[in-house]
Amino acid sequence: MTELPGPERRRFLRTMAALTGAVALGTTAGCKSPGSDAATAGTTGAEFGGRTLTSAAALPKPFTTPLPVPPVKRPSRSTADTDFYDLTAREASVEILPGPRTTIMGYDGIFPGPTIAARRGRGTVLRYRNQLAVPTVVHLHGGHTPPESDGFPTDLVLPVTGGAAFAAQAVGGTASTGTRDYTYPLDQRAATLWYHDHRMGFTGPQVWRGLAGFMLVSDDEEEALPLPRGDRDIPLMIADRAFDADGAFRYPAMDPDLKSMPGVDADHMAGAAGDVILVNGAPWPELEVDAVRHRFRLLNASNARRYELALDPVPPGGPSFTQIGSDQGLLAAPVRHNTLPIAPAERFDVIVDFSRYPVGTRVTLTNRAGSGGTSRVMRFVVARKATDDSRIPAQLSTVEALSTKSATTRPWMFRKGKVATMGTDAAGWVVNGRAFDPRRVDASPRLGEVEIWRLATDAYHPVHIHLSPFQVLSRNGGPLGPGDHGWKDTIDLRPKQYADVAIRFDDHAGRYLLHCHNLEHEDMAMMATFQTTR
Incomplete structure (x- = not known):
C-alpha cells in the first residue's frame, strides 16, 4: 500500500504524537513490515505484509470437493x-x-x-x-x-x-x-x-x-425477519493453509512441538499464510445452490491473510453482496457491496441472490487481494429454480449511536518493536511501545462509561477488543470504511492509519485484552491488558 498523502500523513503523526506522549512514533514514517520484501508463492504480500508458505503436497484442482458444513452440536x-x-x-x-x-x-x-x-x-x-x-x-x-x-x-x-x-x-x-x-x-x-x-x-x-x-x-x-433460513443459511469459515508432502500442515513455528519456544521464524514475523484456501476445512470447494437468496455468514479465520471477496461473474442488475450483519449482529439497514474486504477475525453476514443468474451458471467467489491459487475461494453452481419466500427488509434493527460528548480518548499504537526473549531484545510487535506482560494492566476503564479508543498502526493490523462491541467513528479523521458499519469487535487497520472507535464496557469487571488478530503478531507480544472497574 502506498503511504498516506502528505497532509494526511502529517495530520496522522501530529495527532498521534499529541495523544500518546511517551509512545515513540518516529519509526512509523516509512516503516516496512518485517518480511514485506520477501513475499513469494502466489502473493505479493500486499494483503497482510507477510510471506506465503508454499505447499509441497500435490494440490487438488479447485472446485472438485463439495462444501462441507460443520455439524451442529447437541447439548449434553x-x-x-x-x-x-x-x-x-x-x-x-x-x-x-x-x-x-x-x-x-x-x-x-x-x-x-x-x-x-x-x-x-x-x-x-x-x-x-x-x-x-x-x-x-x-x-x-x-x-x-x-x-x-x-x-x-x-x-x-x-x-x-x-x-x-x-x-x-x-x-x-x-x-x-x-x-x-x-x-x-x-x-x-x-x-x-x-x-x-x-x-x-x-x-x-x-x-x-x-x-x-x-x-x-x-x-x-x-x-422475526424474513431472511433466508435453514439450509439457505450457511456459515463459511475461510482460512488459508499450506501442506507438507505427506499432507501435514506446514507452519514456521520456532518449536514444532509447541511446548516451550513461542513465535515463528524471521521470514514470517509479519504473518504466516498458505497457498491453499480452505472453506469449512475443504480446499476450494463447490456448492450447488437453488436460484434463490442465500445467507452466508463469512468468517476470515486465517492467521494473517486479508481477502477482498467478489463474485465472478458479477450478477446482473446491481452489487454482488447485500450485507445485513457485522461482527456483532444485524445492521440498522442493508449495505450493498461489489467487493468485500475482510481481515482476520472479521465476520460479515451477507445475502447473495442467485435468482439473478441463469440456471447452470457457475459463480466463483474470488479474492481480488490474492493471486494464483489464493485468488479463488470457492464456487457456487446455480443448479435449479425454486420458490423463495425470503426478502431483505429496508430496516433490519435499531443501532443506537453511543454518545461521546464527555468521552475520554485513550490512544493505542500498534507497531513493530523490541520484545524481551530469553534474555535478549528480539524483533517483535508491541502496543504503546510495550510487549505484552500478563501481569501488567495497561488501562482501567470504568463500567458504563463511554470512551473513545484511538487505534493506530504502522502496518496491517486487525485489532480485536474483548468483552464489548464498539462503533467506528472515523478513519484518519474522515469517513468510515465500507465494512465499518454496525457493532464491531474487530477492525481492519491498514499501514499508517488510525481509527477512532466508541466503546462502553458493561456488566463484567475484570481483566480483558485488546490485541492484533494477525496471530503471528499476537504471539510475538502485540497484546495489552485492560481491567474494567466499577
Whole structure:
C-alpha cells in the first residue's frame, strides 16, 4: 500500500504524537513490515505484509470437493435456562487434501469444530476437556463474557496427561488440569461468533492446526425477519493453509512441538499464510445452490491473510453482496457491496441472490487481494429454480449511536518493536511501545462509561477488543470504511492509519485484552491488558 498523502500523513503523526506522549512514533514514517520484501508463492504480500508458505503436497484442482458444513452440536444436558456442552480438544487424522492424511488439533476431533447454536439470554456452559499434548485456552470471540471465562491467554487448560510440566507457563493466570468450565451468559444480540484457541505465544500454530469453530447466537428480533433460513443459511469459515508432502500442515513455528519456544521464524514475523484456501476445512470447494437468496455468514479465520471477496461473474442488475450483519449482529439497514474486504477475525453476514443468474451458471467467489491459487475461494453452481419466500427488509434493527460528548480518548499504537526473549531484545510487535506482560494492566476503564479508543498502526493490523462491541467513528479523521458499519469487535487497520472507535464496557469487571488478530503478531507480544472497574 502506498503511504498516506502528505497532509494526511502529517495530520496522522501530529495527532498521534499529541495523544500518546511517551509512545515513540518516529519509526512509523516509512516503516516496512518485517518480511514485506520477501513475499513469494502466489502473493505479493500486499494483503497482510507477510510471506506465503508454499505447499509441497500435490494440490487438488479447485472446485472438485463439495462444501462441507460443520455439524451442529447437541447439548449434553439442558436445564430451564442453561445448555451444557461437552467439548474435547484432541488430535485426529483427517483427509483435507485428496489422498494424504493430515493430523489436526480439533474440537471433538474435527476441523472446523462443531457449531454451537445458542440463544440470547439462555446460558451456555462449555465443559471443555484438553486431550492434546500441550496447554490450550478457549476464547469465545465476540462473547460478552465474565473475565474468568473469556480465555485470558495464561488461564491455561493443561493436558490431561503430563500437564504439570506446563504449569509454569500460567504466568499471571490460572491453570487447571484437564478440564475447565466456560460460562457464557449470552446476554447479547444475535450474531455470528466463533471460538478458538488463545494460548499465549502459541495461538497462531494451534488455530492453524484446527482449533476453531462457530457459535451462532439467535434472538427474537432476528428470527422475526424474513431472511433466508435453514439450509439457505450457511456459515463459511475461510482460512488459508499450506501442506507438507505427506499432507501435514506446514507452519514456521520456532518449536514444532509447541511446548516451550513461542513465535515463528524471521521470514514470517509479519504473518504466516498458505497457498491453499480452505472453506469449512475443504480446499476450494463447490456448492450447488437453488436460484434463490442465500445467507452466508463469512468468517476470515486465517492467521494473517486479508481477502477482498467478489463474485465472478458479477450478477446482473446491481452489487454482488447485500450485507445485513457485522461482527456483532444485524445492521440498522442493508449495505450493498461489489467487493468485500475482510481481515482476520472479521465476520460479515451477507445475502447473495442467485435468482439473478441463469440456471447452470457457475459463480466463483474470488479474492481480488490474492493471486494464483489464493485468488479463488470457492464456487457456487446455480443448479435449479425454486420458490423463495425470503426478502431483505429496508430496516433490519435499531443501532443506537453511543454518545461521546464527555468521552475520554485513550490512544493505542500498534507497531513493530523490541520484545524481551530469553534474555535478549528480539524483533517483535508491541502496543504503546510495550510487549505484552500478563501481569501488567495497561488501562482501567470504568463500567458504563463511554470512551473513545484511538487505534493506530504502522502496518496491517486487525485489532480485536474483548468483552464489548464498539462503533467506528472515523478513519484518519474522515469517513468510515465500507465494512465499518454496525457493532464491531474487530477492525481492519491498514499501514499508517488510525481509527477512532466508541466503546462502553458493561456488566463484567475484570481483566480483558485488546490485541492484533494477525496471530503471528499476537504471539510475538502485540497484546495489552485492560481491567474494567466499577
